[in-house]
Each structure stands twice: as C-alpha cells, then as structure tokens.
Amino acid sequence: MVKLTIDNKKIQAEEGSTILQAGRNNGIEIPTLCHHDELTASGSCRLCSVEIKKGERTRIVTSCIYQVEEGLAVNTDSERVIHVRGLVLQLLMARCPASEVIRELADKMGVKPQARFQPDEDKGKCVLCRQCVEVCEEVVGVSAIGFSYRGADKSVGTPFAEPSSVCIGCGACAYVCPTGHIEMEESESGDERIIWGKTFEMAACNECARYFAPQEQLEYISMKTGVPLDKLYTCVDCR
Ligand code: SF4
Ligand code: FES
Numbered sequence: 001m002v003k004l005t006i007d008n009k010k011i012q013a014e015e016g017s018t019i020l021q022a023g024r025n026n027g028i029e030i031p032t033l034c035h036h037d038e039l040t041a042s043g044s045c046r047l048c049s050v051e052i053k054k055g056e057r058t059r060i061v062t063s064c065i066y067q068v069e070e071g072l073a074v075n076t077d078s079e080r081v082i083h084v085r086g087l088v089l090q091l092l093m094a095r096c097p098a099s100e101v102i103r104e105l106a107d108k109m110g111v112k113p114q115a116r117f118q119p120d121e122d123k124g125k126c127v128l129c130r131q132c133v134e135v136c137e138e139v140v141g142v143s144a145i146g147f148s149y150r151g152a153d154k155s156v157g158t159p160f161a162e163p164s165s166v167c168i169g170c171g172a173c174a175y176v177c178p179t180g181h182i183e184m185e186e187s188e189s190g191d192e193r194i195i196w197g198k199t200f201e202m203a204a205c206n207e208c209a210r211y212f213a214p215q216e217q218l219e220y221i222s223m224k225t226g227v228p229l230d231k232l233y234t235c236v237d238c239r
Helices: 019-025 079-095 100-108 131-140 172-176 215-225
Strands: 002-006 009-013 049-054 057-062 073-075 146-148 155-157 184-186 192-195 198-204 211-214
Touching (some): 002 019, 049 079, 131 172, 211 215
Antiparallel strands (some): 002 009, 049 073, 184 192
C-alpha cells in the first residue's frame, strides 16, 4: 500500500492505482469528463486536473492517469486547480457549444464562456476522448470506428464516413460517449436501429416479444461464443 495525502487527509491506496481512484475510494470528488471505469484512461479532457507536491515542487497532473506515490501531497481544489479546470471548460465550451453535458459541468463549477475562445459550430459534441473507439476495438472487438484527419480537423467516425461493414449496431460507443455526440435512433416500434449511417434490423425476445438487440449483434455473439443463435433470442429481463 502507498501512503499519501489528498486535501490534507491521510490515506492509503493500492500501488498502481490512480489519484482519481484513491480520491474516490476515500470520498473525495474529482470532476471527470472522459474517464470511464471500465476503459483505459486516455487523459484527454484534463478536467480531472489536481495539484501535486513532491518535496518543494508543485505541479498540475491529470488525476485519472497519474499513479499514487509514497508521500505525495495532492490538492484537488487549490486556486491553481480551479484556474486550470476553468480554462479546460472554456476551451471545451468553445469546441463543443452544443454539448449540454459540458454546459452543465461549467454551470456547476461557475465557469462562463469566454469571448477570446471563439465557439466552433462545426465540431458537434465530440471532445476526441477516444472512449468510443476504444470500447469498439477492445471490448466489442470489431473496430468499426476510428479517427480521421489530424489537428483541428480530427474527427471520429467510420472509414470514409460510409456505413461500416463490421459495425454490429451494439451501441456501446453511444453508451460510453460522455458528451452525447454519437446519435443512435430507434424506430417507433423498435424494430430498427440507426447508428453511424447504417440501419439494423432488431431481434425480438422470444419471451416478451420486445425488440432488444440488433440481429447482427446476436450473430456476432453466436460466432464469438459458439452459443447457437436460436439460444440468444431472450432479452436480459426475461433471462
Ligand atoms: S464521439 Fe464521444 S466517445 Fe467518441 S471521441 Fe468523441 S466525445 Fe469521445
Ligand atoms: S477525466 Fe481525466 S483527463 Fe478526462
């Protein structure tokens, strides 16, 4: 175990855990946007910034990727931390003016948009955190989406913005997206789902008749697990 202090509170944390995990395990709240417990942290939004002190040196680090160290003194709400988080939110608001999630975070932290950061109306709500790409690649295992272009034009989507031949319509990307950028629509009856420009036929549960998963997703699960397809037509509620 590693001994450190967070906001002057003496705590012990498991070696290899992050400051964010150590804080949360001890009831210390640190704001996050791009962090997801089940995915590898990308450290891209910087909203979880905290100030650390080692010896006489202090510096700002990203708490969702920075690991705890023996004797570290962490401050989660110093003046410098509040300033950095405010700046991060102003930049995020300028990049994604349509994102309600970012606006709500800014409101909660009393941060106002700044005229010096010109709003960019074309970027949608994406903060380029990579969570959707990672869940698709590492958890689902299909790699239907990725990043195109570089710098200011960088964006997430399917190759050549065409409906993907490997996407199974599971919606995991929309589920983990912290800003609601990924749109997933379902028909009124629930028999169709549209995501990344591709329409999926939904399968109905054998027990309750509710449409519950794309047919392509069930075929993929059957292929991966060896469970016969006809054994998969039961929704979670009826299982
Ligand atoms: S679409 Fe959402 S999850 Fe994917 S990179 Fe953008 S903000 Fe992150
Ligand atoms: S939550 Fe840590 S960088 Fe986004």
